[in-house]
Amino acid sequence: MRVVETVVEARALCEKMARPIGLVPTLGGLHKGHLALLRRSRSDNAGVAVSLFLNPTQFGEGEDLGSYPTDRDADLAMIEKEGVDLAFVPSAGEVYPSGFSTAVDVGRLGMVLEGGARPGHFKGVATVVCKLLSIIRPDRAYFGQKDAQQMLVVRRLNTDLNLGTEIVAVPTVREVDGLALSSRNAYLDGQERQAATVLYRSLCLVQRLWHEGLTDVVDVKRQMRYLIHNEPLASIDYVSISHPETLEELDIVATGALVSLAVRIGKTRLIDNMEL
Secondary structure, eight states, rough: EEEEEEEOOOOOHHSSSSSSSEEEEEEEEHHHHHHHHHHHHHHSSEEEEEEEEGGOOOOOTTSSSSOOOOOOOHHHHHHHHTOOOOOEEHHHHHOOOTTTTOOOOGGGGGGGGGGHSSHHHHHHHHHHHHHHHHOOOEEEEEEEEGGGGHHHHHHHHHHHOOOEEEEEEEOBBOOOOOOOOGGGGGGGHHHHHTTTTTHHHHHHHHHHHHHHOOHHHHHHHHHHHHHHHHHHTTTEEEEEETTTTTTOSSSOOOOOEEEEEEEETTTTTEEEEEEE
């Protein structure tokens, strides 16, 4: 595995790699969910590249950029075991050199739900993903379905800017009790870890209610909120039942609806989703 820190080195190596090339963009802080992305990329492609870059532009004021749980050496050891060919580990100055002033704005998709709760977040995501796709020029790029809105944002920018990469969604990886794997789970203490299952339990509740014939979104959301409010350590940022491509909120729960939520467990903010 080659580890490079500059755009020039990364691009030169990618030009020599066997194709097709799969890219797995990450913030670092890798876990089994990332391994699922790596293994899918390895099975689909002749060459595999991974980026480890804690992107500052997608973190807002007061968020956890300074404490995000990354470990470069552990991450590199993990991806080397998975047969990765290239690890791109740039500095912030390499990605955003002096004078950098361009940003990618995907419109409404980036302003609702996570975008509403974290203003500017998806502008940072879209910009760095656009840069990574331009540098690596992969045939495919892999993203976890846990970040469903991010997937939509990336697909939109890829289509609108004719970047030519196939964007591949990989199913959410969960613990035995349903908690979606996330780097931020490392913040949870024992009691909070147990409380965090309320996100998945609320998604399962929606699925059960829908199968039982309850399709009024107002009623379904009310029952979701009731379940979450009964967990003392949990506080809701938002619950949503939306169209899976436009993120327009629905009035009636229907096949394909995207149920998503953001909940704080103590001081840790977690997200999850399920497509019905």
